[in-house]
Amino acid sequence: MSDLRTRAAAGQTLTVDGTRLWDTLMELAKIGAYHDAGTGLVGVNRQSLTDEDAAGRRLVIGWMKAAGLEVTIDEIGNIFGRRTGTEPGLAPVLVGSHIDSVATAGAFDGCLGVLGALEVVRSLDDAGISTARPIVVAAWTEEEGVRFGTDMLGSAVAAGRLALDYAYDLIDEEGTRFGDELVRIGFQGPQPVRLDPPYAYVECHIEQGPVLAREGYEVGVVTGVQAISWQKVTLHGRAAHAGTTPTELRVDAGLAAAQIVVKVREMVDSGRYGRLRATVGHLTASPGLPSVVPDRAELTVDLRNPDDARMAAAEAELAAFLDLLPGAQPGLRVDVKRMAKTSAVPFDESVQDAIAAAAADLGHDTMRLMSGAGHDAQEMTAIAPTAMIFVRGEYDGISHNPREYSTLEACAAGIDVLATTVLRLASQ
Ligand code: HGY
Ligand code: MN
Ligand code: MN
Numbered sequence: 001m002s003d004l005r006t007r008a009a010a011g012q013t014l015t016v017d018g019t020r021l022w023d024t025l026m027e028l029a030k031i032g033a034y035h036d037a038g039t040g041l042v043g044v045n046r047q048s049l050t051d052e053d054a055a056g057r058r059l060v061i062g063w064m065k066a067a068g069l070e071v072t073i074d075e076i077g078n079i080f081g082r083r084t085g086t087e088p089g090l091a092p093v094l095v096g097s098h099i100d101s102v103a104t105a106g107a108f109d110g111c112l113g114v115l116g117a118l119e120v121v122r123s124l125d126d127a128g129i130s131t132a133r134p135i136v137v138a139a140w141t142e143e144e145g146v147r148f149g150t151d152m153l154g155s156a157v158a159a160g161r162l163a164l165d166y167a168y169d170l171i172d173e174e175g176t177r178f179g180d181e182l183v184r185i186g187f188q189g190p191q192p193v194r195l196d197p198p199y200a201y202v203e204c205h206i207e208q209g210p211v212l213a214r215e216g217y218e219v220g221v222v223t224g225v226q227a228i229s230w231q232k233v234t235l236h237g238r239a240a241h242a243g244t245t246p247t248e249l250r251v252d253a254g255l256a257a258a259q260i261v262v263k264v265r266e267m268v269d270s271g272r273y274g275r276l277r278a279t280v281g282h283l284t285a286s287p288g289l290p291s292v293v294p295d296r297a298e299l300t301v302d303l304r305n306p307d308d309a310r311m312a313a314a315e316a317e318l319a320a321f322l323d324l325l326p327g328a329q330p331g332l333r334v335d336v337k338r339m340a341k342t343s344a345v346p347f348d349e350s351v352q353d354a355i356a357a358a359a360a361d362l363g364h365d366t367m368r369l370m371s372g373a374g375h376d377a378q379e380m381t382a383i384a385p386t387a388m389i390f391v392r393g394e395y396d397g398i399s400h401n402p403r404e405y406s407t408l409e410a411c412a413a414g415i416d417v418l419a420t421t422v423l424r425l426a427s428q
Contacts, residue, residue, distance in 0.1 A: 014123055016416055032056065049141075049147065054186065056099050068083070074158065086132050090199065092426075093134075093426045094138055094198035095201070098140045099139050104402060112206055112411060112415075114138075120418055121135065131423065140155040145230070145340060160194060161382060195383065201381075202425070203388045204391065205371075207391065213397060220390035226275075227307070227308050229301075233257075233300075235325075236333040237256065237297070252294060278301065322336060354421050366417075371388065373399070392406060394407065
């Protein structure tokens with residue numbers, strides 16, 4: 001834990017223009033907007049390095065420049081907007097999130113943190129406040145990881161956990177290479193990707209879960225992020241006629257895939273691994289024809305656990321289960337590819353306390369909670385004292401769904417807390 005002490009200027013608070021913030025959220029949400037048949041709502045599909053992502057990036061950069069920020073782009077496309085300080089040589093306070101989205105997103109995931117940070121800058125300017133430390137707004141590349149298969153990619157490379165070349169060589173489902181896409185959309189920047197450690201990093205994000213709403217809070221202080229494990233499993237069977245092939249002669253890749261889906265849910269329900277969560281989000285069988293036994297199936301297994309030891313034990317049980325599958329169907333081949341893996345990450349206590357103090361001085365009660373989702377902040381903990389602010393979500397905090405929603409008031413409350421926290425940290 002850092003020994004960061006919060007010597008807040010007594011009573012110094014900063015509030016933002018919630019309507020201006022909201023308008024930018026709704027404006028950005030238009031980029032990648034689509035009609036979601038499942039919900040009947042307008043969702044957002046702005047996956048990383050697509051033309052939609054590029055358009056969103058250009059919109060945010062325009063807003064950064066309009067706010068007087070010096071904009072730089074690094075080798076992996078991370079975007080930084082710098083507001084200078086009265087002591088420009090001091091390490092900056094870094095504040096941001098991501099604007100790339102999953103395919104079925106709402107308007108808030110990541111965007112609240114980037115546009116909220118921008119609103120903090122505008123509000124500092126409105127109030128005529130200058131800070132000792134520079135303030136840098138960050139928009140990280142490929143936080144979601146859903147297109148190229150590794151989440152928190154841009155921030156992990158910036159913090160040194162993953163190599164730039166590893167990122168460049170990632171490919172999407174169509175076989176398109178990350179590095180080529182980055183060049184195609186014009187966002188392979190000149191700035192060296194390894195980030196000089198900031199003084200502190202603060203990120204505001206919609207909670208994406210039901211806790212704050214259930215407990216009656218608008219704002220939460222995040223204590224850390226749970227462990228994440230992503231694996232891709234490819235099952236190789238044998239195509240055969242659905243009518244003539246006796247069961248004992250089948251090597252059915254589809255059956256094996258279904259057994260894995262049931263297995264991970266059984267592991268969760270067993271309670272053997274504490275608060276394990278498991279999701280098979282991607283599942284395909286080919287050739288995908290009614291009269292052909294599948295000769296190939298692909299699936300992804302997303303495991304989450306707040307406890308690293310229990311995560312390791314769950315991964316071990318899954319691996320053992322996969323090893324046994326060919327015994328049940330001789331001839332079946334199972335390939336496993338690691339996509340992403342991060343340990344449980346605690347956030348810095350002193351930054352958490354700074355957030356809680358800012359909220360209290362603004363009149364907001366808060367609770368402390370762990371994040372069920374991964375965030376760029378977990379990567380920043382490797383290089384700087386880091387913590388997060390959560391804003392309550394409505395409708396049980398549903399997310400990665402167009403129904404994701406928070407109110408203008410809750411978003412403004414969260415960004416007020418962000419503004420006050422950043423102001424105080426940047427005044428140290
Ligand atoms: O997967 C996650 O937890 C985050 O949305 N990247
Ligand atoms: Mn996010
Ligand atoms: Mn997300």
